[in-house]
Amino acid sequence: MRPTLIAAAVLALSVSLPAAAQTIYPLNRAEILAGSRFDLKVEFPGLVDAAKVRLTLNGKDYTSVLGQRAEMIPDETGKGESNLILRDVSLNKAGQYVVEATDGSNTQKVTWNVYATPAKARAKNVILFIGDGFSIGHRTAARILSKGIEDGKYKSKLAMDDMDAMALLTTQGTDSIITDSANAASAYTTGHKTCVNALGVYCSRAKGSLEHPKVETLTEIAKRQGLAVGVVTNSEIEDATPASMVAHTRKRSDYNDIVKMFHDSRIDVMMGGGSPNFLPKSTPGSKRSDEDNYIEKFQSSGYAFATTKAEMNAAASNAKTTRLLGLYNTGNIDGALDLKFLKKGSVSKFPEQPDVVEEMNAAIKILSRNKKGFVLMVESSRIDKYSHSMDAERAIYDTIMLDNAVRAAKDWSKANGNDTLIMVTADHSHGVNVVGTVDDEQPGDEMRNKIGLYEAAGFPNYPAPDADGYPDKVDVSKRLRLVFANTPDFYETYRPYMDGENVPAVKNADGAIVANEKYKSVPGAIFVTGNLPNKGSRAANQGVHTGDDVILTATGPGADKVRGQMENSDLFRVIADALALGKPAAAKK
């Protein structure tokens, strides 16, 4: 059978390659937007003679194709290994490129697909919604609480369900089947796959986190085309998902560098928490290691600055505002359940925080002043954070908040020309499942035996949702049972965490992760042995990401490209196509 023979031959070829062949970045099968900039790096397995090194693209010497000479980095790692790097190159002509690098004895080749986009944009604007960690269990739970069921059917649809197109996105990266928010978001904003913790770079062997081969971000590309760009979130603005709009670093924790990258990117609107990395070191509460005052830097670059909802709305209402920096908390902005109902978390310290919907509305107001259009990322980040902390109700309320933002965006688009591509997705999943209900009215003291399964689950008794889809009470007598599949040791309480976010597990003096004793005395709580590592560097003190696919729904011009199963990096191409971003790069920076 011929196909099998070919497959076997390919396999034999791939396993017979020398173990230490050179690595070429971008990696094999990279999809590259025509005209976008990237760094080309070749890592040789040993020290090589620069005179013997050859690099060709489709058989032509690289200098004739890329128009610049490579720099040899003789021994970056100190282990006797040579590297070749070209910064900020681009390929304007679409097609397959076979890139071959040789050091005289070893040869390695990769194939890239450079794609063009239609000459004319189909969409004026793109709004990309990311529910961080947003999984099917969250979606179902949010739908049950905010829409309700009658005669076996939901009374109405979530805004993010009521879309024209849907696809399954796969989220794995270059290093692992499991992704984190950095490489996942980076796939969306660059179209390139990368590894855990990395943003806007391929993970090479470079030592410094800022020295890895870069790929261009959506912000850089869209700004070059004259579009306005924004990102709003309820996490710290430096956190991985919003940072993916501007950052190039192997290490998402490079918060101070990321603040500088935000500033250098000239992104038009950015809002979230995380002010300490904007404050000079000498200001108490700063997390900077230098005296740079980024609030002043943004202001002198023409940004309006807001620290409260009122200041944000005032800035957005001022017709002259075209740039806004909004920082509403030192850490993450509180989630919807705390912000609107329980008033826990940091709400007493920061009572004037906007929610994600309000941030988005202000951002659209400002960005839509750009006549050429805009790109906006809207993140509901704490679906993920509350799933890490195994706090089901908080995660569900932030899913409802995400849906409210989607509805507002759809309404805005309808009223403003219907030329906005709206996409809603997650960056990765969590192991969350709706398994039934917990009914306090069941006999006995054992909470576990109050769980209703199958027909005994029936329907929860949350009060009817308010106008924004939130029930105003979560500690009802018959509650939804949303469980977490992957856990550390913890005490299961079967109840919402009314006094503040759950902290399921802590480290003990020996460095092992153990259940947080705080919940031991909650009536009916039971100890649950975890199923995740509890010792050593892999120990998990919380729920963790899963490798399940995530759902992408889309509506508006360009949404027809969303279908079937797609790589997460393909989402970038949907945006690039809709906005016709594949235009030759102008003169280099």
Next chain:
Amino acid sequence: MPLPVRTGGTRRRFLLALSALAASPLLRAAELLRFDGLYKSNTVLGLQFAERTLALKGETVRLRGYMAPPLKPESNFFVLTREPVAICPFCSSDAEWPVDIVVIYASKTVIPTSFSERIEVEGKLEVGSYTDPVTGFVSQLRIRDAVFHRIT
């Protein structure tokens, strides 16, 4: 003010010496600070030290909180937080420190306690920005020459 020493017996002098000692900071119980009271305000634009915190600069103080998992082993350095920190923030890219942490330089190498047990730290209060030369950790408040014990 000079002690009003008059001529008299040794007993009287001994009593005077005792009362002088009692008035000295060494014997007075160190003031117990509270995390809530360290700062006058906590805003997006930074923290402002409370008057009392500034007044106690250089004095011996006590503070209760939780030891965060040490940033490096075999060290006299650790971070004291208001609530237990579940994670080692340097080990997990998702984590960030609360802004109101206090850095502790213990008088000897720290043997970690359980990170979920409250401890009381006593030592000399240092106020103002400082970068730890080894870890690069920036802090606004430190307690030096510190000793600590578990609060039962």
